[in-house]
Amino acid sequence: MNNVFVYCEIEDGQVAEVSQELLTKGRTLANELKCKLEAIAIGHQLEGIADQIIPYGADTLYLADDKRLYPYQTLPHTSIIVNLFKEEKPQIALMGASSIGRDLGPRVSSALHSGLTADCTSLVIGEHYDKKADKKYENLLYQIRPAFGGNIIATIINPDCRPQMATVREGVMKKSIIDPKYKGKTVKLDVSKYVNDTDFVVEIIERHMEKSKLNIKGSPIIVAGGYGVGSKENFQLLHELAEVLGGEVGASRAAVDAGYVEHERQIGQTGLTVRPKLYIACGISGQIQHRAGMEQSAQIIAINTDPEAPINSIADYVITGDIADIVPKMIKYYKTNTK
Amino acid sequence: MKAYNIIVLAKQVPDTRNVGKDAMKADGTVNRAVLPAIFNPEDLNALEQALRIKDKFPGTTVKILTMGPGRAADIIREGLYRGADGGILLTDRAFAGSDTLATSYALGQALKKIENVDLVIAGRQAIDGDTAQVGPQVAEKLNMLQVTYVEEVKELKNNTIVLKRRLERGVETVKCPLPLVITVNGSAPECRARNAKLLMTYKRAKTVTELQKENEDYTHLYNDRPELNIPEWTVNDIETDKSQLGLTGSPTKVKSIENVVLQAKDSKIISDNDADIENMMLELIESHTIG
Numbered sequence: 001m002n003n004v005f006v007y008c009e010i011e012d013g014q015v016a017e018v019s020q021e022l023l024t025k026g027r028t029l030a031n032e033l034k035c036k037l038e039a040i041a042i043g044h045q046l047e048g049i050a051d052q053i054i055p056y057g058a059d060t061l062y063l064a065d066d067k068r069l070y071p072y073q074t075l076p077h078t079s080i081i082v083n084l085f086k087e088e089k090p091q092i093a094l095m096g097a098s099s100i101g102r103d104l105g106p107r108v109s110s111a112l113h114s115g116l117t118a119d120c121t122s123l124v125i126g127e128h129y130d131k132k133a134d135k136k137y138e139n140l141l142y143q144i145r146p147a148f149g150g151n152i153i154a155t156i157i158n159p160d161c162r163p164q165m166a167t168v169r170e171g172v173m174k175k176s177i178i179d180p181k182y183k184g185k186t187v188k189l190d191v192s193k194y195v196n197d198t199d200f201v202v203e204i205i206e207r208h209m210e211k212s213k214l215n216i217k218g219s220p221i222i223v224a225g226g227y228g229v230g231s232k233e234n235f236q237l238l239h240e241l242a243e244v245l246g247g248e249v250g251a252s253r254a255a256v257d258a259g260y261v262e263h264e265r266q267i268g269q270t271g272l273t274v275r276p277k278l279y280i281a282c283g284i285s286g287q288i289q290h291r292a293g294m295e296q297s298a299q300i301i302a303i304n305t306d307p308e309a310p311i312n313s314i315a316d317y318v319i320t321g322d323i324a325d326i327v328p329k330m331i332k333y334y335k336t337n338t339k
Numbered sequence: 340m341k342a343y344n345i346i347v348l349a350k351q352v353p354d355t356r357n358v359g360k361d362a363m364k365a366d367g368t369v370n371r372a373v374l375p376a377i378f379n380p381e382d383l384n385a386l387e388q389a390l391r392i393k394d395k396f397p398g399t400t401v402k403i404l405t406m407g408p409g410r411a412a413d414i415i416r417e418g419l420y421r422g423a424d425g426g427i428l429l430t431d432r433a434f435a436g437s438d439t440l441a442t443s444y445a446l447g448q449a450l451k452k453i454e455n456v457d458l459v460i461a462g463r464q465a466i467d468g469d470t471a472q473v474g475p476q477v478a479e480k481l482n483m484l485q486v487t488y489v490e491e492v493k494e495l496k497n498n499t500i501v502l503k504r505r506l507e508r509g510v511e512t513v514k515c516p517l518p519l520v521i522t523v524n525g526s527a528p529e530c531r532a533r534n535a536k537l538l539m540t541y542k543r544a545k546t547v548t549e550l551q552k553e554n555e556d557y558t559h560l561y562n563d564r565p566e567l568n569i570p571e572w573t574v575n576d577i578e579t580d581k582s583q584l585g586l587t588g589s590p591t592k593v594k595s596i597e598n599v600v601l602q603a604k605d606s607k608i609i610s611d612n613d614a615d616i617e618n619m620m621l622e623l624i625e626s627h628t629i630g
Contacts, residue, residue, distance in 0.1 A: 011508075071511075074475075074485055099506040103487045106472035110440060110479035115590030118470040128594060142594065148355060148467060153597045161590035201484060202515045205501065209509035221629060245629050263526075270469055278628045299628055301619070302606075312606060317619055321611030333617040338630050 003036040003060075004029050005090040005163065007081065008053055009100050010043040010070070011209060015052040018096030018170035025123060025173040026094055027057035032125050033139055035091070036060060040084060042077050044070040054184035055177040061184055066191040068200055071207060072100050075199035078107045083194045085112060090163040092141050094123075097167035105167050115158035116165040117143035119269055121172055121292050128157055135159075141166065146269055146288045153288065171217055171273035171293075214248065214264055220277040221247030224267055224294070227254035228283025228304060229323060235260050237327045238282055244331050250274065252290045255283075268293035282323045286311025303327070341497055342398030343517075345389045346453060348446060348461035348477065349382040349403050349418065351411040355466050376410065378417050381462025383530035385523040388492055389460050390422045390531065396495070400424045402453075406434060406446060412546045415569050419541040420533040425566070427453075428546055431574040436586035439472040444588060446473070447480030448577045458500075459520040463488060474522035485520045486513060490527045546571040 004026045009016035023039060030037040036059040041049050046065045053061050064080045081104070085093065093108075095101035097119045109116035122144040128137040141164040143156040158164040216222065223242040225235055235249070242249045250267040251260065267274055269289040279297035284290060286302070286309055294300075295314055302315035303326050312318045319326055353374035386403070393399040403418040403426035405411050415426030429449050437445065450456060459481075464471035471487070478485035486502050493512065494501035504511045505524045543560065546569045550557065561567055574584065582588060609615045624630040 074487075078479075099488055099504075099508075102471045103475060103485070106439070106470075106475035107479050107485065109472070109590075110443060110476040113440065113590060115438065115440065116472060117591060118468075118472060143591075147596075148353075155594040155596075156591050157594045158590050159592060202486075202513050204511060204513050206512040207509070208511075209506075278623065299623070315606050317609055318606045319609045319611060319616075319619075326611050326616065329611075329613060329616040330620060333613075333620040334624075334629065337617070337621055337624055 001089050002091045003038045003088070004033065005085070005088070005093045006037070006039045006058070007093070007095045007101070007104070008039050008041040008049075009072070009096055009098060010041060010046075010049065013045070013049070015041070015049065016096060016098065016170070017175065018098055018101075018168070020052070020056055021170065021173040021175040022094045022096065022168060023053065023056035023058060024175045024178075025168070026092070027178060029092060029123065029125060029141070030057075030059075033091070038062065038088070038090065040064070040081065042069050042072075042080055044068075050184070050186050054186075055180050055182050056175065057178040057182055058184045061186045062189055063186060064189045064191050064194065066195075069191070069195075071204060072104075073200070073202050073204070074103055074107060075201065076195045077104055078111065079196065079199050080189070080191070080194040081108050082111045084189070085163060093163040093165045095165070095167050097169045101167045105165060109165050112161075112163070114161040114163050114165055115156075116167070117145060117156045118167050120145045120166045120168050121269060123166060123168070128159060130159065140164070146292055169269070169271075169273060216248045216250055216265060216267070216272055217274055219248035219274075221245045221280075222250045222267070222274055222276045222278070222294075222297075223247055223280045223282065224250035224252065224284060225255050225260065225282045225323075226252040226284030226290075227258055228285070228306075229255060229260060230283065232260050234324060237323065241280070241327050241331055244334055245278075247276070247278070250294075252284045281311050281315070282327065284311055285309045286314070340396055340398075342396050342400075343392060343457040343495075344453075344455050345392060345399060345401045345458045345460060346450060346456055347382070347386050347389050347401060347403045347418065347423065348459060348473070349386065349405045349414050350379045350462075350465045351376050351405065351407050351414045352379045352465050352467040353377075376413070378414055379462055379465045379467075381464060381523060381525050383462070384525060384527040385460045385462045385521075386418055386421060386423065387528055387530040388489070388521070388523050389458070392458070392492065392495060393422070402426055404429065404446065404449060404453075406430070406442060406449075409546065409548050412549060412569055412571075416541060416544050417533075419544055420538045421531055422534065422537065426569055428569055428571045429577075430571055433574040433581070433584050436589065437584070438589035438591045439468070439470055440476055440590060441584055441586075441588035443473050443476030443480055444583045445577070445579070446477050448579050449572060450477070450481060452572075452577055457498075457517045457519075459483070459518075461520070461522050463522045463524050471522070474520055478520035481520070483518055483520050484515055485522070486515065487522045488524050489521050490524050541567070543567055544569055 008019040038060040039058040406429040490505040491503040
């Protein structure tokens, strides 16, 4: 009761990275709140899955194992979580802001009438004083996220409803095993008590999941382009620079929306969060949603025609000028100086 | 052939994609007045899916339900210009301050008043919040199934629909029974343009509140052409538990809002001439950042 819960997503017998990142964050929150960290995994053939969950510090792992529970479907997974939460009454519940978490989270929050904050970039414990009711709250979850096109950062709280629910994108939190031999117990749920047969109304006809071929998150150097790159053709220059430097190409949402580059490369609050050694931002103005995904880069170069671009204020090197002129020079002087 | 009753959920949003320098006021609050109000982009993708079903199944009706202030009637007119059959504006001060859950409750109660709905189609998410919560929450409130991230309706036969979903890392095709709530992804086909004839027909479509503000008396016109009336529903037109509305009905509260203040780093300003670029590359090579 009153613990921190993490919903663990499973694909092909693997626990999603984002779930392990949330377990790590959940462990920290549970320590601070002096409560337990609990996890739930729903799927089929879950023997062995505990090894991918408990070492992150989970004290309890609930397993719902049934062949109808994989792949993910909205209604059965919702029923299991809603019924388990009614019994266990967690104070906090975290899910990945993934295709699954963003389908499941709102459904669960509506059924339980608990608040849900999407795409949080930071989660911390804090207090709150409600002036109107003259009521003091302690140990609330501050759910922090950029809002309104990234012009503001909002701290959201759920003072009265439980669980306090939040989704977080992959890569925002860091994952780390706290102890490979961490002692956690596994509880097998009697699935028939948590789901109705009528929940299985969807028939999955076809399903293709691809393991991403790109490894932007793991790349030490990222050359990212924004709307200011101007065209798909100009993006080719960025690909060339990335190739020469041994890096990957990323993009802002505006560049993806404009069709310059594929969605998989999007960096920012609603895309990837990256922490490379070097981030080269080309034609990116640097709204907060984008910065949320890259500001922890060790070094940042900003290339922009606008000397006032917000990205410049977090850059180590600011170059004002045309990408078509500057990027080839960077390639040239890299080559001449590394032979 | 069966005809379907479709409701499209649409939202009027500030165009956060084109935020200029004057978007924030000196006190750190958002200056909504300078942001153009637009039809939420993915809700247009949703409208297109609804209109495609209407194209295939004559007799199908497509109506837009939007919640917002009086000016959100623009959304309904925009839908009419593109082929929708009508719309309802859900508007009341009692809804002010709603979070996604209170919004979904109000929309759900409005939908319960509309009979025989086969499909509720909404955009995946709105650009002013990017939460993607209202679709699934409305579905839960109506005790209906939901299918999110839809890119294409592959088949619709009697009461069974086949949908293609575009997920983060793949695609999935699912078959399920109606009624159903669908949320449509931005990767779905764009909405058709306004139709000139429909624009002429519906440009005078108004809500009662809008009519009252006009100086001339068009009573005649609206009696002759009832399709020009955009129904306006207030909290009194739907059955509600007041404790679930607006700020009171919202479990999430905004504790604080911070204007984004950039703390300037100690940046090196470099010109685009060859010597400067070469120096920078040399520094990066020497520090083993690259190379």
